[in-house]
Amino acid sequence: MTIKIGMVGTGGFSQKHADILMKMDQVRLVAVCGTSEEKAKRFAEQYDGMRGYSDFHAMLDAEKLDGVYLCVPPMAHGEMELTLVKHRIPFFVEKPLGVTTAAPEKVVEALEKAPLVTAVGYHFRYLESIQYLKRLLKDHTVGLVTGRWMGSMPEVSWWRNQALSGGQLNEQATHIVDLLRYLLGESEEVHAYEAQRVMNKRKEDVTVADVGTLSIRFKSGVIANITNTCILPEGLDEIGFTMYTDSAVIEWTPESLTIKTGKTEKVMVDTQDPYYQEDEAFIQSIKSGSNEHILSTYQNAYNTQLMTDAARVSVEKHSPINLND
Ligand SMILES: NC(=O)c1ccc[n+]([C@@H]2O[C@H](COP(=O)([O-])OP(=O)(O)OC[C@H]3O[C@@H](n4cnc5c(N)ncnc54)[C@H](O)[C@@H]3O)[C@@H](O)[C@H]2O)c1
Structure with a gap:
């Protein structure tokens, strides 16, 4: 089973997770979304078969993703997580969940109604x-x-x-x-x-x-x-x-x-590299469809927030x- 991953963000931590994921058998990095098409394309060029997007919804429409990494600053969280819950796409969020609890609270409510595999980067x-x-x-x-x-x-x-x-x-x-x-x-x-x-x-x-x-x-x-x-x-x-x-x-x-x-x-x-461990746990959980391998789920990380x-x-x-x- 090949797991197709999309990334959001073209900064240091997208790079960190992408470099780890590309070492895993059965994982393919297929798409990245950045704040500009140029940045996204430059990031995508590093990984064989990865395509760059400047619009999150366009990426979701064009690609069939099994999981998404959100490696964006705190203020950019909320709407993307809600969209992923709606599309039933498991997601990994780099900590923290937001600037305050305002955006994460809505995501927790959505996950309560429609549980999904989620992970947060408390590595x-x-x-x-x-x-x-x-x-x-x-x-x-x-x-x-x-x-x-x-x-x-x-x-x-x-x-x-x-x-x-x-x-x-x-x-x-x-x-x-x-x-x-x-x-x-x-x-x-x-x-x-x-x-x-x-x-x-x-x-x-x-x-x-x-x-x-x-x-x-x-x-x-x-x-x-x-x-x-x-x-x-x-x-x-x-x-x-x-x-x-x-x-x-x-x-x-x-x-x-x-x-x-x-x-x-x-x-x-x-x-051991805890970043590798957390990424492996997320991929395993996408495969099994349950959060059992994940030590920091979105709902748990919400209590830290x-x-x-x-x-x-x-x-x-x-x-x-x-x-x-
Ligand atoms: N777990 C850890 O050890 C660890 C370490 C470093 C960073 N982080 C976390 O990772 C997150 C990102 O940090 P970073 O170092 O990669 O920052 P960065 O500034 O290097 O990169 C952030 C990226 O997000 C992009 N971005 C911002 N808003 C966006 C949006 N709405 N849509 C798409 N892209 C958007 C920016 O253009 C940039 O490419 C932060 O929350 C940070 O705390 C975690």
Whole structure:
């Protein structure tokens, strides 16, 4: 069975997924849709048999697609997902689901009425270290978590515009929010602070905050804090989280997991490519017609979007936000 894939977006992450997919037997990249025909054709030329389009509907009308990848910035989400639900075409969405919950909420409603195979690019869930940690935490009582996404500001112009990207928590630290949800369950309250300290003085069009901190109270009673900044010079990135439990300090980064008990220190280094794993899970799920291989479905990722959006509201209202309200 050959799975025919269409992509939307001609940027870095369409390229990332396309390069992985072309290595898979039984997958063919047949179409790409970009913001201009020229960009789409230039992207398509890299892959044998791929055709370029500048109109999403024209692509769907002309091609018989088994699955679509949506690798577009946060503000471009919503209408395409609703169209795919209507056409019954499984889709993979790069995180985050949107700028706020407004567009994703409608997609979740549509999926409730008409379930479909969907996947969201919260790729860290597929790491061996995260799978191992998920099993390990059954025997540990986590007290407190500190998480972080510290780095520099991406160059693309949409990223520094709050209305287009939703800011760094929505765009990047969302990965840490999602991992904590995956490992610790749902939360009931968030309280966030954000500020502009540096980047808006360097570039006129910066409307996102460049430092932020989010406190979370989970339903289990665990409390956590996730801190982010995009003011650092290149090369000083710090991404990950530390869990403080009754028997160990557990440190996770995208590269490794370290478990310190005071007497022993165990280090686990990830060797598999989580992007390959998530793409393979999506292709397998298209074939089987069920979400069973997928660790982050659209509906599940929506709960992460609810949390990051509640953090945005918390910043605006200068107040904690109860997620049960
Ligand atoms: N999971 C990860 O590790 C990871 C890493 C990087 C990026 N991403 C996500 O992938 C998404 C895209 O990021 P990127 O780095 O590829 O950005 P990019 O700016 O390199 O590319 C975005 C592309 O989308 C196109 N686009 C915008 N609106 C469109 C529309 N309505 N129709 C068709 N094309 C449209 C742009 O022209 C551009 O080609 C972002 O949401 C980002 O957060 C995820």
